[in-house]
Amino acid sequence: MEELLTGLRACAEPTRLRLLALAARGAFCVMDFADILGQSQPRLSRHLRLLVEAGLLERQREGANVWLALPQAATPAGSLVRSLLARLPEDDACLVADRRHAARVLADRARIASESFRSKGADWDEMRALGLPAAAVEHALLAALPAVDLGRVLDIGTGTGALLEVLAPRIDSGLGIDASRQMLALARARLAKPGLGHCAVRLGDMYRLPLPDAAFDLVVLQMILHYAEDPAAAMAEAARVLRPRGRLLVVDLAAHGRAECRERLAHRWLGFADDRIADLFRTVGLAPSPAISVPGPLEIRLWGATSLAPVAAKQPELESTQ
Numbered sequence: 001m002e003e004l005l006t007g008l009r010a011c012a013e014p015t016r017l018r019l020l021a022l023a024a025r026g027a028f029c030v031m032d033f034a035d036i037l038g039q040s041q042p043r044l045s046r047h048l049r050l051l052v053e054a055g056l057l058e059r060q061r062e063g064a065n066v067w068l069a070l071p072q073a074a075t076p077a078g079s080l081v082r083s084l085l086a087r088l089p090e091d092d093a094c095l096v097a098d099r100r101h102a103a104r105v106l107a108d109r110a111r112i113a114s115e116s117f118r119s120k121g122a123d124w125d126e127m128r129a130l131g132l133p134a135a136a137v138e139h140a141l142l143a144a145l146p147a148v149d150l151g152r153v154l155d156i157g158t159g160t161g162a163l164l165e166v167l168a169p170r171i172d173s174g175l176g177i178d179a180s181r182q183m184l185a186l187a188r189a190r191l192a193k194p195g196l197g198h199c200a201v202r203l204g205d206m207y208r209l210p211l212p213d214a215a216f217d218l219v220v221l222q223m224i225l226h227y228a229e230d231p232a233a234a235m236a237e238a239a240r241v242l243r244p245r246g247r248l249l250v251v252d253l254a255a256h257g258r259a260e261c262r263e264r265l266a267h268r269w270l271g272f273a274d275d276r277i278a279d280l281f282r283t284v285g286l287a288p289s290p291a292i293s294v295p296g297p298l299e300i301r302l303w304g305a306t307s308l309a310p311v312a313a314k315q316p317e318l319e320s321t322q
């Protein structure tokens with residue numbers, strides 16, 4: 001009861017309720033909140049601290065920035081804050097204005113990120129850069145997965161978060177990890193749409209995921225393994241965070257001979273053969289299933305595998321009392 005009262009007290013203030021309503025649209029820094037609400041940073045920092053202490057917001061440090069976001073829905077504070085926010089009138093003039101300002105802040109961030117990519121001559125949309133059939137890949141991926149209840153999903157190397165958006169209607173929660181702050185800025189702008197409040201992104205390295213063991217029902221590595229210096233280590237880390245009987249999906253290029261991908265797009269590997277991926281799966285305790293092919297200028301393959309259930313400890317046989 002004390003926890004509930006603390007949560008309710010923390011929400012019961014106009015600015016704090018507005019901050020929570022914004023956080024339901026995506027993660028923001030204090031500076032963004034100050035810009036959106038037109039209030040001073042010290043004042044907002046005090047409100048935000050209260051919300052964090054009550055467990056209604058979570059802080060995530062990313063270099064010099066601290067991001068504030070709603071906790072995952074599965075936590076008591078997460079479900080409390082979401083059920084309170086569901087009662088807010090969508091057409092409240094103050095909230096409508098906040099959402100409009102927030103959309104501007106997110107669009108600015110996405111513009112800065114894409115300018116930064118352009119100035120480096122990079123392209124964040126690799127499928128487009130290679131002329132790959134992104135829609136067909138998406139279709140194959142959706143067809144390969146159950147239509148509902150995918151549970152907790154982790155997208156490693158999420159890029160602009162497109163996969164999370166596609167999977168959103170089928171999942172309880174979605175987390176994207178990426179090593180690039182610019183990619184994360186684009187992903188946050190994408191995920192700040194209605195209906196995507198259960199999806200979030202975080203800075204992280206695929207070799208050292210900032211996540212506990214066995215935390216996800218589905219883990220996806222889409223178009224990232226060909227960058228990995230050490231695919232076995234990346235796969236082991238993905239398997240670590242997968243729950244027993246959870247599913248790992250690797251979507252990547254089939255083995256190909258386009259050597260220019262090394263120089264032009266910094267690929268480490270020119271795709272993968274089925275045997276290699278199956279070996280990697282087995283090495284980390286995953287049982288491979290048959291691969292699915294998506295033809296195109298470069299063939300894309302979807303390799304799935306299931307995490308084996310831990311072997312149940314053998315019960316000692318009861319000694320006969322007779």
Ligand SMILES: C[S@@+](CC[C@H](N)C(=O)[O-])C[C@H]1O[C@@H](n2cnc3c(N)ncnc32)[C@H](O)[C@@H]1O
Pocket residue numbers: 124126156157158159160162177178179180183204205206207221222223224227
């Ligand atoms: C080609 S993009 C693929 C993005 C997304 N998965 C998709 O299919 O559209 C590869 C992504 O992997 C990310 N990445 C590369 N190395 C990484 C690492 N060590 N840890 C996490 N992300 C990494 C890049 O920043 C980039 O966003």
